[in-house]
Amino acid sequence: MFDILLSTQSEQPMYIQLYRQMRDQIRNGGISPGTRLPSVRSVQLQMNISKTPIETAYQMLLAEGYVHSKPRSGLYVIDPHTDKPASPAHPDHVRAFSAMHPTRAEPVPQKVAVDFDPSAVDESLFPLRIWRKMLHEALDSHAGVCRYGDAQGEYSLRLVLAEYLKNSRGVNCSPEQIVVGSGISYSIDVLSKLLSGRQTIGFEEPGFAPVREQFKHNGFQVIPIPVTDKGLSLDELEKSDANAVYVTPSHQFPLGPVMPYAERERLLAWARARRAYVLEDDYDGEFRYFGKPISSLQGIDRDGRVIYIGTFSKAFTPALRLNYMVLPVELAEKMQRMPYLLNSPSRIDQWAMQAFFEQGHWYRHIRRMRNAYRKKHQRFVEQLQLHFGERIEITGHSAGLHLLVTIRTDRCSRTLLELASQQGVRVYDFSQMWMETPRTPRYPQLYLGFGGTSERDIELGVKLLQKAWHEILV
Amino acid sequence: MFDILLSTQSEQPMYIQLYRQMRDQIRNGGISPGTRLPSVRSVQLQMNISKTPIETAYQMLLAEGYVHSKPRSGLYVIDPHTDKPASPAHPDHVRAFSAMHPTRAEPVPQKVAVDFDPSAVDESLFPLRIWRKMLHEALDSHAGVCRYGDAQGEYSLRLVLAEYLKNSRGVNCSPEQIVVGSGISYSIDVLSKLLSGRQTIGFEEPGFAPVREQFKHNGFQVIPIPVTDKGLSLDELEKSDANAVYVTPSHQFPLGPVMPYAERERLLAWARARRAYVLEDDYDGEFRYFGKPISSLQGIDRDGRVIYIGTFSKAFTPALRLNYMVLPVELAEKMQRMPYLLNSPSRIDQWAMQAFFEQGHWYRHIRRMRNAYRKKHQRFVEQLQLHFGERIEITGHSAGLHLLVTIRTDRCSRTLLELASQQGVRVYDFSQMWMETPRTPRYPQLYLGFGGTSERDIELGVKLLQKAWHEILV
The missing domain is CATH 1.10.10.10 (Winged helix-like DNA-binding domain superfamily/Winged helix DNA-binding domain)
Structure with missing residues (x-):
């Protein structure tokens, strides 16, 4: 001892x-x-x-x-x-x-057999060999491996990104409007400084808590705006004092609805009238399983009110710390006068990503991931229906890497988490995604990620969940 | 239809x-x-x-x-x-x-034959093959290439950094105090938030302007404190209202003096009495050509008042965007409660850097660079003395990658820059490093970098400068 x-x-x-x-x-x-x-x-x-x-x-x-x-x-x-x-x-x-x-001490699960982590992506499909090659080429074929790069991001990468965003997400921009960064928290910081002065920002409720906390910390007043089945409630937004708003219109996080066209036009009309900025976080826009990808809000904005944020964390890997933000022309010009705001990620990684796009690897990778995730998604829904039938409801499941599941039981989500944990399964509730006291739905809701879980583990995990919960379902 | x-x-x-x-x-x-x-x-x-x-x-x-x-x-x-x-x-x-x-290209004068850029490092000695190998190994030998890393920086990298900083710079810290970042502007942002509330910061005058501008933008009141031949003036600091101070004690930027031991103790006593934080930017501490490397201020601080910042930009490459900050325990604990402040760089790059250290490459690389820079430095000083003799004075030249040169002429530094440019040589003044109207020394001062310039180009450049300036020297 x-x-x-x-x-x-x-x-x-x-x-x-x-x-x-x-x-x-x-x-x-x-x-x-x-x-x-x-x-x-x-x-x-x-x-x-x-x-x-x-x-x-x-x-x-x-x-x-x-x-x-x-x-x-x-x-x-x-x-x-x-x-x-x-x-x-x-x-x-x-x-x-x-x-x-x-205060919410996380119960340490005995041994996690299956983890439905909503932030995980599939590691088995990471194109290791190709990425290694891209890094090689980046180091070999670029002069300037010992020089500072452009703090806004390598121009050559921004060029391919502008093209990609136009084709795949309907985003209209020039490379001058793109800011390459090291993750959404970097983008939010740059933005907070660009929008300096007291700002009041409407925020989806429930919504992505880390961004909300960051805005608060950066001196923004945050107003929670309820999410309906059409995304952020425009009625509530219009009633509020917000002069900016954060939305995830392609796949609301965490509830999942897509904001329909009429709401989008109304949101843009609101922004135009208030001269407000709309921050569009398109965190998993690449993954949509029904119909075709939905175009971005930015693409239908005619007044330069939308700030678009995208990431390589979901579609590629979060370990690389690479994302991008598209600024309206007005803000991009303001940024040019405040160069000390900017701090780009490794230019070697940026060159590698540029080559990954230029050689067509990105498109192949996305296609491959989309197919893999579609399969997992299908299997997950099918297994949940098989083992739980009418006693659960699956929503917001047309896109992304997680399902929102409502469970018919009288117990609270905490109990569900604990019971699951006893069977070695980790699931997640999203109480922390609420800014104010959560609206209490009749039944508890959990969100279950499948990005990093194999089909075999999905099957096993659902079986274990059935075992964990079958006695408390109504 | x-x-x-x-x-x-x-x-x-x-x-x-x-x-x-x-x-x-x-x-x-x-x-x-x-x-x-x-x-x-x-x-x-x-x-x-x-x-x-x-x-x-x-x-x-x-x-x-x-x-x-x-x-x-x-x-x-x-x-x-x-x-x-x-x-x-x-x-x-x-x-x-x-x-x-x-275009992105900055308007370049005629044609630059020799650029004495003070921010450049030697590209010809970059260990390309070894770094490629490190990236390989990082990708091959680590699980988690698709997972989020520790936002404070990979623990394993912080572990080797703590060891390195102890040995080479006398820094006392545990990995828990280290924050890996993507450059000094990241560190300053994290710090600005940790020290939130109205802060008044003393700043070397002249000093490193980008950091000064960032503090101002982050809401700090900045008080310029004159630099003497012993570094930042303690007399002036003690008279001021500052409750924090930014210093470059190992090699003041841009003037070059080293802060002597007695001043260091006085600075630490001031910090202890005021409960002020001292921000030590050790930007080129690895390169000292006379005497022993000077150990850090952090190493002699017994009261947890020093925040130490170091970088890989000078000693390795600025293209990688990798640096680190060592927080006093008190601030490190505060940071643990504000995890949303943090956003680490690519974990793949961090693993590669860890391997670079663990396999001894870092030490070899630094030794090699130090020798190369020492040679260039010697050649530069010798050439300047040869061509200019008494008509210039070289100061602050015991360390780092640039020389401070005072030129005996009645003309202003702007004229010197223009004349040099006509000969295809780019040199730099540091008027922008002053916050207030520059103290006018009798003769203009320029700072000339040699890190990115070959010995041949140093020779050529000095000859061209002699040609450019010989008629206006007194």
């Missing part, structure tokens, strides 16, 4: 003390590589504390790659020289959510 | 042509609200095309809300209750804007 001293006097919670001491001992060699960690039970007996902090500390060590797990054996201290470092398990926004809601 | 022209010559697929033409006619009123669309069958007969493109186009119109479906009746054009729409999009604006920015 290890030398662990826990203090009940400490301000640090038990699990943090445990985690830090074990981590430090692993790092300084006090616990040697290859050592099997004592079981939770034995630590519990020795220390006379409850199981939860021990399990949590172990989970943290596992997530950070200090130990690895051998099935039916236990946790072993990693050998940094021979073992591959395990990668931390938490996507950053999931972490962001738990950190934003510290 | 409508006026639809389909072209088999067009690059656009049939369904796109159909969809676009119908959509535009709906939007411009060519097809009136309430009109029933002709059946698929009748369009098929009229146009003599297959059913699929027609069905697809109809589906798109339906999905986007241009038409609605009446059961057992057909599709009807919607009435959007808006002004009569004119022609789509804003191509005129786009054109006008592109015309304003016809």
Whole structure:
């Protein structure tokens, strides 16, 4: 057993003390590589504390790659020289959510067999070989590998992006309007500065919490605007004092509706009348399974009121940290006078992405991903219907990488999460997506991602969910 | 029936042509609200095309809300209750804007034969082959190429950085205090938010203008503090109202002095007494040609008042957009509660950099660069002395990638720049580095970078400068 001293006097919670001491001992060699960690039970007996902090500390060590797990054996201290470092398990926004809601201690699931993580994408189809080639070519064929690039993004990449966005999303723009960035939080920061001065922004309720929190932090007043089955409620928006609005019209996050044409025209008319900006987040516009992709709002805007944001995180990989924003001409001109706002990502990555487009790989990749996701999506819906029939309702499921599921039960979503977790399945509710007290629908709603889950795991996961929930369904 | 022209010559697929033409006619009123669309069958007969493109186009119109479906009746054009729409999009604006920015190239003087750009680094020594290998290994050996990384930076990279900073710069920190970012402007933004609330920051005068502008834009009050031959003037700082300060103590930018030990202690005492933060920008700490590298201010701070910022831009390449910041524990803990502030760069690049360190390449690279820069530096000083003798004075030249040169002439620095440019040499003054009216030294000062200039070009450049200026020297 290890030398662990826990203090009940400490301000640090038990699990943090445990985690830090074990981590430090692993790092300084006090616990040697290859050592099997004592079981939770034995630590519990020795220390006379409850199981939860021990399990949590172990989970943290596992997530950070200090130990690895051998099935039916236990946790072993990693050998940094021979073992591959395990990668931390938490996507950053999931972490962001738990950190934003510290009181909602996340139940640490026993062992996650199936994770319906809505932010995951399919890793097995990542074009590793081709991307490696693109990086090669980028390094070999470009002068300037030691020079600063254009802070707005490489012009050559913006050129291919303008073309792509026109063809695939109906976006009308010149490369001068495009700002290449390292993720939506970068885009929101640039935008917050461009729109400086007190702004009041209407925000979908429920909506994408990280962006909402960022706007608040940047000094915006955020007004929650309810989402109906036609997307953001125009009635409510018109009644509000908002002079800007954030929307996900192609596939509302998290509820899923598509904003119909009439609403779009009405939204644009509102923006024109108020001289307001509409921030269109087209986070998963590439993936639509019924009908054809829906054109962007930006494409039908005639007054330069729409700011369009797209990303490579869903369609390619979030690990690359590459996205783009299309500014109306007026804002693009303002930005030219504030160059210190900008800070582009690696120009090597940008060159690689440019080549990926120019050589047609992007289109092939998207087609491949769309087919794969369509299949998973179909399988998921079919399995849910098979095992749950009328007792669940699936909505907002024509696009993207997650399903919204309403479950007919008297229990709350928290209970559903816990029951699922006991079966080794991780599902997600979206209570944190609400700014104000959630409107209580009759039945709890969960959102289930399938992007990073294999068809086999989808099948298994749904079966386990049926097992977890069958007794509480009505 | 409508006026639809389909072209088999067009690059656009049939369904796109159909969809676009119908959509535009709906939007411009060519097809009136309430009109029933002709059946698929009748369009098929009229146009003599297959059913699929027609069905697809109809589906798109339906999905986007241009038409609605009446059961057992057909599709009807919607009435959007808006002004009569004119022609789509804003191509005129786009054109006008592109015309304003016809090329990205900056107006370049005559022809630049030699550019003494102070921000350039040596491209010929970039370890292209090894970096390619590191990228390979990063892609091959890490799980999670499709997952979000840690928004604070990959833990494994922070681990090697903490070790490196300790050894090479005397920085004391744990990986938990390190924030990996995409450049100093990212670090300054994160910091501005962490130090939120009205802050008054002392700033070296002259100093690094981009950071100064960013602080101003982020709502800080900036107080210029004169630089003496001992760096930032402590006398002036102590008299000011500043509750934070930005310094480049290892090699003041742009004037070059090193802050001596006694001043450092005095600066830290000031910070302790005021509970002020000291922002230490160690932008080129790796390159020192005389004496030992000077250790960081952070390393002698015992009160957690120093924020340390370093970069890979000088020692490796600015194209990669990778830097790091070390926060005092107090600020690092505050940051944990505001995770939405953070947005790390590509995790693939981070893994590659980690491997670059772990395999010893970084140390070899730095040694190699230091030798190369030392040689160039020596050659530069020697050539300037050879051609200008007593008529110039070189200062601040014990470190970094540029020289500060005072030229004995009655003309202003602008004239010197113009004369140099006529000979095809680009040199830089630093008038923009002053916040207030520059203190007028007796003779104009220029700063000449040598990082990106070959020894041959240094020789040539100095000769050309001599030719350009010899008539106006006193």
